[in-house]
Amino acid sequence: MDPIGVAAASGMRARMESLEVLANNLANSTTAGFKADREAYGLFVGPEASAAGQPPLTVPVTENSWTDFTQGPLQATGKPTDLAISGRGFFVLGGRAAPSYARAGSFRVAPNGVLESGDGRPVLDTLNRPIQLAPNSDVHISGAGQVSQNGAVVAQLRIVEFPRTEALIKEGNSTFKLSPDAPIEDQPAAARLSQVYQGYLEAPNVHAAESAVRMIHVLRQFESLQRAMTMTAEMNQKVLDEVVKSHG
Numbered sequence: 443m444d445p446i447g448v449a450a451a452s453g454m455r456a457r458m459e460s461l462e463v464l465a466n467n468l469a470n471s472t473t474a475g476f477k478a479d480r481e482a483y484g485l486f487v488g489p490e491a492s493a494a495g496q497p498p499l500t501v502p503v504t505e506n507s508w509t510d511f512t513q514g515p516l517q518a519t520g521k522p523t524d525l526a527i528s529g530r531g532f533f534v535l536g537g538r539a540a541p542s543y544a545r546a547g548s549f550r551v552a553p554n555g556v557l558e559s560g561d562g563r564p565v566l567d568t569l570n571r572p573i574q575l576a577p578n579s580d581v582h583i584s585g586a587g588q589v590s591q592n593g594a595v596v597a598q599l600r601i602v603e604f605p606r607t608e609a610l611i612k613e614g615n616s617t618f619k620l621s622p623d624a625p626i627e628d629q630p631a632a633a634r635l636s637q638v639y640q641g642y643l644e645a646p647n648v649h650a651a652e653s654a655v656r657m658i659h660v661l662r663q664f665e666s667l668q669r670a671m672t673m674t675a676e677m678n679q680k681v682l683d684e685v686v687k688s689h690g
Contacts, residue, residue, distance in 0.1 A: 457660050463507065464657045467648045475514070475546025475616035476646035478653075481507040511607045514545075514647040516639055522581055523549045523557065526644040531601040531636030535617065536572060537563040543602065543630070545644055546616035551575050557589075559617075566600045568632075573597040583640040599638065602630035 463479045470476040516526045525547030527533070532543035542563065549565055552558050557565045557573040564572030573589060575581055575596065582590045587599030604610060609628035610618040620628070 457663050460660050461657065464653050464660065468650060468653050468657070470615050470646055471648045471650040471653070473546070473615050473646055474548050474643040475544060476648065477512075477514075477545065477612075477616075478510045478646070478648045479507060479612075480510050508608065509610070509612060510647060512647045514645045516642045517645050518642055520641050522583075522640060523551060524641055524643050525549060525583060525599075526639045526642035527601065527633075527636050528639060529633065529636030530603040530607075531633035532603065532618070532630075534566045534570075534600045534602055534630075535559055535563040536566045536570070540619060541566065541570075542613055542617045542619055543610065544617045548643055551577055551581075553577065561614075567597040568600045570600065573599070583638055585637045585639070587638045601633040601636050601638070603633040603636065604628065604630055 460481055463481055467478045511530075513528070516528065525533070527545060527547065532545060533547055535542040535544055544559065546559075548560055549557050550560070552562070555575050555577050557575055559565065567573050567589075573596075575589070576591055579591045583599070584590070587601050588595055589597040589599060604620075606628050609621050609624040611621050613619050620630070
């Protein structure tokens with residue numbers, strides 16, 4: 443394939459990756475605690491052409507992607523087991539080999555009294571134990587994460603923060619895990635400046651209208667690159683036909 447075709451094909455691939463990211467963001471534009479994914483583009487420069495004294499071939503590629511941990515707006519629900527965090531903190535969930543970390547606090551009290559996430563994972567306290575509640579009693583949770591029932595403190599929510607959120611990997615739409623190869627300095631620590639809001643949920647930090655406009659823009663870029671590939675293929679075919687005729 444000629445350099446123009448290679449560049450167009452690479453650009454189309456990069457735009458398809460961008461469309462996948464945007465589509466996932468839009469699909470989760472109502473998911474509590476969801477954090478949008480972003481991507482950045484760069485140019486790959488082919489070293490072979492430079493070594494041969496030719497102009498280097500440059501093609502667009504997706505250079506890297508990351509999760510945007512910007513705080514989403516807090517929305518009141520009035521449900522006592524709905525919790526939101528203002529600040530850098532994360533709730534800690536158990537039930538697996540390694541803990542998970544969540545910004546989404548849409549919790550519930552299981553029949554056995556354990557405070558759990560929507561997928562049935564226990565919410566942990568500062569001693570890494572599932573929080574146990576009396577199923578039929580009102581629960582009060584303070585801004586510091588102190589859990590009380592019937593006027594008595596029954597647990598303290600474990601809220602952690604990370605020196606570098608880049609060490610977190612998405613597990614699902616609104617939960618994360620620490621990268622297995624994360625160094626010791628990236629391990630979680632007790633959150634210092636986070637506050638818990640009972641009866642609230644953190645909305646996703648996705649701006650649906652902005653994402654939709656960007657998706658249209660990326661689609662137009664993809665279509666332009668597709669036309670460039672088609673035109674290049676047609677030109678190459680004409681050149682080949684002329685060569686065949688001249689030697690016929």
